[in-house]
Amino acid sequence: MTFISRRDLLKRAAVVGAAVPGARRLQPSDLLETPPQSYERSAAAIALQPTRVREPLETLTAGEMDILDAVVARLIPTDANGPGATEARAAHYIDRALGGALASSRPAYTSGLAALDRYARSSRGAAFTQLSAIDQDSVLIDVETGAATGFTGSSAAFFALLLNHTHQGTFGDPYYGGNANFVGWDLISYPGVRTMVTATDQQQLEKHALKPNHKSAYDTDMFTKATARANESSLPRRSSPDAGAKAGRSVSDSDAKAGLPRRSVSDSDAKAGLPRRSVSDSDAKAGA
């Protein structure tokens, strides 16, 4: 498995192409790993090569994010059971949280991701992101079982950290930046946070027929903490309580437009239009 599928590349390239006036439409042959012999690598040709569009990162470096993205994609893979950690944007949850409540784990990610990649290169002969899915799994099992070398302490400790945060990013409340579009909750058939459950709801729940409400806990006023209200007062309220959640809480302008609730917003965040959440570990674990 490669980190970015050709379909993804096509989609991303198509977006870039659409945004660049005069750019020629991307052809499938542009994506061949070995260019056709007639293809000359002129400056113009290089300029037309698909450029990977990357969202702004809050904490991790681009290289670290590539590795983390590939790791979470194997920890909770996208498969016949449905979407996985990639669709839930678990890596972006981690990137965001490492600048806040999980800041104490930042050094572990710096050394751990580097060690994981070094181990992949030394044992499997390629960067982790370049390995097949089976080899990536094999590397991760070595990391999980403590068999991998080059880590500060046991690799198992870093794996446990990664898995824990991936769970948070996949199944936590979307308010914190992961579980985009509630894919994590849908995956486990969690019907959503409810402040009131009727007898009918209860009956439906027991029959596993209760439809998910796709609402964050913070879409309900009673869960909005008092410290958040002051910050929120200066921000626009979203018109629809679940509009932002459905947008996936990405690090994007759409968040600001959606008027997501904010807590402890820093100046730089405000300028960037990024929601900064002072999320605690226990908050995330509880999915609250």
Place this chain on the structure above:
Amino acid sequence: MSRWPLAFICVGLLGARAAAQAPQTITVESPTLKADQPIPRDYTADGRNVSPPLTWTGVPAAAKQLAVVLQDPDAGNPPPFVHWVVYKIPPTAKGLPENVPFEPDVPMPAELAGAIQGVSGFRRPIYRGPAPPPGKVHHYHFVVYALDAALDLKAGLNRVELLEAIKGHVIGQGELVATYERKP
């Protein structure tokens, strides 16, 4: 007749019975592993960590099932540390190929149809090669068992459970020992 000849006959019969019960020796070899030599990196956690190819000869004709265990008596608490468990191997199998399927949904090769990978010390039903703490040579025993019955063994057995389940059914046994050491 004195008692002594009778005693000799009894001892002789017991000896013959014991000899009949002693497992026949199976010769275990590998195209890539050499006895008492370091295991190639590809079969360890420092390499691709795929299972090595094994071959065996001398399996008793009466064998109905085979099993393979890879264990390291130089590690584990208590020893040995178990790296691999495979059982319900057809008696017609002459060995195991390199890189036995890693994913549970990938079927075993036809010649190993029905074989099951048990749970290792890594708590996984797959091969995981040597990954010893540095500073000491470890010995890895690839043990092959021939069983006198096609036992209905459930999935998910570990080495201890497997050995308990096959107790009294082992009619052939052999092993190949190779080594591995990680440098500090």
